[in-house]
Amino acid sequence: MQSTRSVSHLAVATHILLLLAFFLVGCSSSLAPLSGTSANALTGNWQVSSMSTTAMKLPMLSGELTGSAVSVTGIFHAASAGACVNQATAISLTGHADTKNVLTLTGSLAGGTLTISGNVAEDNKSLTGTTYNVTGGTCALSAPVTASAQAFSSVTGTYAGSFSDAGGHVIDITANLTQTPESDTTGNFQLSGSGTFPNNPCFSSPVTVSNAQVTGGSFTQTYADPSTQNSVTATGTFSSDANTLTVTNWTLTGSCGPDSGTGLLTRHP
Numbered sequence: 450m451q452s453t454r455s456v457s458h459l460a461v462a463t464h465i466l467l468l469l470a471f472f473l474v475g476c477s478s479s480l481a482p483l484s485g486t487s488a489n490a491l492t493g494n495w496q497v498s499s500m501s502t503t504a505m506k507l508p509m510l511s512g513e514l515t516g517s518a519v520s521v522t523g524i525f526h527a528a529s530a531g532a533c534v535n536q537a538t539a540i541s542l543t544g545h546a547d548t549k550n551v552l553t554l555t556g557s558l559a560g561g562t563l564t565i566s567g568n569v570a571e572d573n574k575s576l577t578g579t580t581y582n583v584t585g586g587t588c589a590l591s592a593p594v595t596a597s598a599q600a601f602s603s604v605t606g607t608y609a610g611s612f613s614d615a616g617g618h619v620i621d622i623t624a625n626l627t628q629t630p631e632s633d634t635t636g637n638f639q640l641s642g643s644g645t646f647p648n649n650p651c652f653s654s655p656v657t658v659s660n661a662q663v664t665g666g667s668f669t670q671t672y673a674d675p676s677t678q679n680s681v682t683a684t685g686t687f688s689s690d691a692n693t694l695t696v697t698n699w700t701l702t703g704s705c706g707p708d709s710g711t712g713l714l715t716r717h718p
Contacts, residue, residue, distance in 0.1 A: 490517040490573040491552075494603070494628075494638055496528065496665025497565055497581060499596040506533040507588050510540070510565075510581075511665025512636025514600075518546035518569050523554060524636040528665050533588035534559045539635045552576060561586025567598050574600040574689070601666050602691040603628040604640060610714035612683065612699045620681070620701075621647055624714065626670075628663055638663040644672045651679045651705035663687075668694065679703030683712065692716045 491514045498509040509532075512525035523542035527534050534540075544554035546569055554565040561583050567576025576598035583590045605628050612620040626642040633639065640661035646652040653676045661670035666686050673680040683699040696712035 494601045497598045499594040501594040504594040513632035526635045559586040559588045604691045606716045608714040608716050612712035614710035679705045
């Protein structure tokens, strides 16, 4: 009888221990830290874009996010010409992530409501499974659209490369650029610095950068030389790590112009 009771008590104790183990494992899993929860983990320059035809009214947005997945605010704007709202119109966003790490941002847009949603990636530099939608107002979409949401590193450092035209003429340039840590009131970041054009009579180097800004993965910068009255404006896109600036178009004006073409600049370590 004593033996039977001991076995019974042992079985009960084992069962309790197993339940406790499962409980602890479940708790440890649910208490695991979510991506983007550290202070300012999501702060920076972001771009959200969609290739869906449903998004033709608003194919791209860009601007600054500030904070973490626990609580984030943003200031975005339409980042494409011909969008349903002027590119100078600021779109204020607020949001947070749920227990499954899905970040949802909402804000008023042209009489309607913009909603952006996606899973915060482990490196805090993108959202996966992203969608956005606009309900109501002049920018209303017929349905949510799939999108990409990417953070872009600061365009800061020494970049070297060249501009070339269709005739094979090349303008070499080395640029020292610094991006502002915070955006302006519409979510655009500013660039400052100077460019050096070696052995180029069109420019008295160094030439100060002016009218230069970054938004999402796009940039524009102008090098205007007051002494030679020549000016070159370059626009383009850049990689998410900001190591490569792809000049999709540059335009030279002044006594050495007109001329135009494309180019490529890479950041030196």
